[in-house]
Amino acid sequence: MAKMKLYIGASNPPMSSxxxxxxxxxxxxxxxxEKCIACGQCITFCPEPATSMVxxxxxxxxxxxxxxxxxxxxxFTVCPVDAIEMRTKDIYKVEVC
Amino acid sequence: MNYFGPGHGACPGCGFPIAIRGAxxxxxxxxxxxxxxxxxxxxSSMYGRNTWGVPYIHSLFENAGAVAAGIETALxxxxxxxxxxxxxxxxxxxxxxxxxxxxxxxxxxxHNVIYICYDNEAYQNTGNQQSMATPPGARTxxxxxxxxxxxxxxxxxxxxxxxxxxxxxxxASASIAYPKDFQRKVKRASEFExxxxxxxxxxxxxxxxxxxxxxxxxxxLAVETGLYPLVEYEHGKLVKVRKLKQRKxxxxxLKIQRRFRHLFKHEMGKDILDQLQRIADENAEKYGLDA
Numbered sequence: 155m156a157k158m159k160l161y162i163g164a165s166n167p168p169m170s171s172x173x174x175x176x177x178x179x180x181x182x183x184x185x186x187x188e189k190c191i192a193c194g195q196c197i198t199f200c201p202e203p204a205t206s207m208v209x210x211x212x213x214x215x216x217x218x219x220x221x222x223x224x225x226x227x228x229x230f231t232v233c234p235v236d237a238i239e240m241r242t243k244d245i246y247k248v249e250v251c
Numbered sequence: 252m253n254y255f256g257p258g259h260g261a262c263p264g265c266g267f268p269i270a271i272r273g274a275x276x277x278x279x280x281x282x283x284x285x286x287x288x289x290x291x292x293x294x295s296s297m298y299g300r301n302t303w304g305v306p307y308i309h310s311l312f313e314n315a316g317a318v319a320a321g322i323e324t325a326l327x328x329x330x331x332x333x334x335x336x337x338x339x340x341x342x343x344x345x346x347x348x349x350x351x352x353x354x355x356x357x358x359x360x361x362h363n364v365i366y367i368c369y370d371n372e373a374y375q376n377t378g379n380q381q382s383m384a385t386p387p388g389a390r391t392x393x394x395x396x397x398x399x400x401x402x403x404x405x406x407x408x409x410x411x412x413x414x415x416x417x418x419x420x421x422x423a424s425a426s427i428a429y430p431k432d433f434q435r436k437v438k439r440a441s442e443f444e445x446x447x448x449x450x451x452x453x454x455x456x457x458x459x460x461x462x463x464x465x466x467x468x469x470x471x472l473a474v475e476t477g478l479y480p481l482v483e484y485e486h487g488k489l490v491k492v493r494k495l496k497q498r499k500x501x502x503x504x505l506k507i508q509r510r511f512r513h514l515f516k517h518e519m520g521k522d523i524l525d526q527l528q529r530i531a532d533e534n535a536e537k538y539g540l541d542a
Contacts, residue, residue, distance in 0.1 A: 169299055170258035170300045172300065174258070175257070175258055178263060198273070198430050199467060200269075201265055201268035202257040202268070203272060221257075222257040224264075226264035226463040226466075227264070227464030228463065228464060228466055231467055232467055
């Protein structure tokens with residue numbers, strides 16, 4: 155009898171990362187790395203997840219991957235030190251005469 | 252590798268991806284995900300665009316409980332049941348209405364499954380039709396606001412109590428506004444042998460008519476007004492309740508949502524507001540929410 159092989163805890167790598175959802179919204183989140191206290195709130199709450207923690211010269215801070223940031227403002231509302239700024243994308247800055 | 256996302260198709264500001272990712276991370280990725288039909292299936296399992304970093308199966312709207320029971324039994328027969336947790340992710344429509352039969356059967360046979368229901372209080376995938384999880388007075392496409400009827404008639408079903416009535420070892424309610432609390436509950440649930448039920452409140456931006464940035468605030472207000480008490484049952488006993496220092500009036504939660512906007516103008520709206528406040532007061536008394 156052929157033995158059935160079951161893989162547990164592994165699957166094909168997620169393919170949805172090819173979907174660049176960063177072009178959905180009108181705004182993108184930017185994190186001020188001077189103000190960031192690396193509390194991880196934005197990483198816990200980001201629905202995507204588009205935020206991640208990086209370490210550089212003994213300072214930890216969060217960064218936003220703009221390939222996937224949908225501009226939902228959730229990180230902006232949960233940040234305890236107001237380190238996150240929402241900037242409108244250049245293509246949406248239309249001057250009305 | 253991420254366990255869930257990025258690149259899924261949920262709306263900006265959607266609540267449930269926070270819960271799904273939190274649950275899988277709490278169990279260190281040792282998860283076999285069973286999913287019933289709903290928003291989660293649509294946004295995460297498009298052909299060739301799989302979002303899941305864990306084994307995943309979707310079958311039908313009504314049989315997530317039965318599928319999970321089958322997987323758990325197969326793992327036991329292969330003596331590999333210690334390697335992963337079988338976790339069901341289902342919406343409130345699949346849990347409260349359509350799938351309650353197989354869910355009840357799963358709990359009755361006490362299969363070792365964690366059942367997580369993300370509760371967005373209507374069938375939001377098909378465009379906001381009422382389910383048994385919809386609170387009274389909410390406007391949906393099947394309970395429209397007219398002269399004689401301001402939104403849904405009838406109360407929200409208390410599914411946590413129904414789960415407790417099955418004598419399962421663990422049942423709890425959680426909210427995406429308190430992700431650490433939710434993750435602790437998922438971890439705690441994984442320590443029990445038998446069926447576990449966790450219901451997590453997850454706002455829907457389009458159905459509830461809120462701005463994406465209000466998702467966390469609305470979920471927090473639901474807890475702080477007493478309309479969504481965070482409770483925890485172990486072996487049928489209430490072991491933990493999230494106490495509230497200052498319970499807020501329900502109007503604060505209702506007035507920022509479009510689905511309740513008519514209550515403040517409709518001539519019968521006052522009765523519904525009183526009814527919702529009464530539900531919050533009853534919850535506070537029943538669970539002892541006021542600190």
